Amino acid sequence: MSTIEFNQMLVSNAEFLKPFAITLTRDTEAAKDLFQETLFRALANKDKYNVGTNIKAWLYTIMRNIFINNYRRKAKQNTIFDSTPNDFLLNHNQAVTANEAESTLRLKDIQHAIHNLPEIFRNPFLLYFDGFKYHEIAEMLDEPLGTIKSRIHFARKLLKTQMHRF
Known part of the structure; x- marks a missing residue:
């Protein structure tokens, strides 16, 4: 396929991309940028287009991939753009100071709540908390698998209600 034929086919099918770009971005300016980027990439990669395949699908795939990559x-930048006239860039990764005393108290409350669980729930829960799998706990305690799962479930529910009190 010659360059002229490819360009004509691209131009005749480009209008179908505009509504798709607006659907993806929900912003007319961003949609225009996405549309332009898609056409640029299609022209830059015309050698990768297989003659006879659906060019609309090829263009939609290019646009979708560009949108996802952007x-x-x-998301990786994790920045916030302020739309004030000066367009300040605010960095969202600000330093946070941890309060060791508060976290220690919270841990003590959790340990106390676990200790107050009935033994029938506490033992399977502690084994699960230590990283054992359900079937391993069932073998250790010589109980059916379903019983172990329900006891751990009820232990979680009890802990949840006890922790809401604090």
Whole structure:
């Protein structure tokens, strides 16, 4: 396929991309940028287009991949854009100071709540908390698997209600 034929086919199918770009971005300016980027990438990679395949599907795939890559890139940056006239860039990763005393008290409350569980729930829960699998706990305690699962479930529910009190 010649370059002229490819360009004509691209131009004749490009209009179908605009509504898709608006659907993805929900912003007309961002949609225009996405549309332009898609056409640029299609022209840059015209040698990768297989003659006879659906060009609309090929263009939609390019656009979707560009949108996903841009979204992931923005999520990694984790920045907030302020739309004030000066367009300040605020860094979201601000330092947070941990309060060791508060976390120690909370841990003591959790340990106390676990200690106050009835033994029938406490033992399977502690084994599960230590990293054992359900079937391993069932073998250790010589109980059916379903019984172990329900005891751990009820232990969680009891802990949840006890922790809401604190």
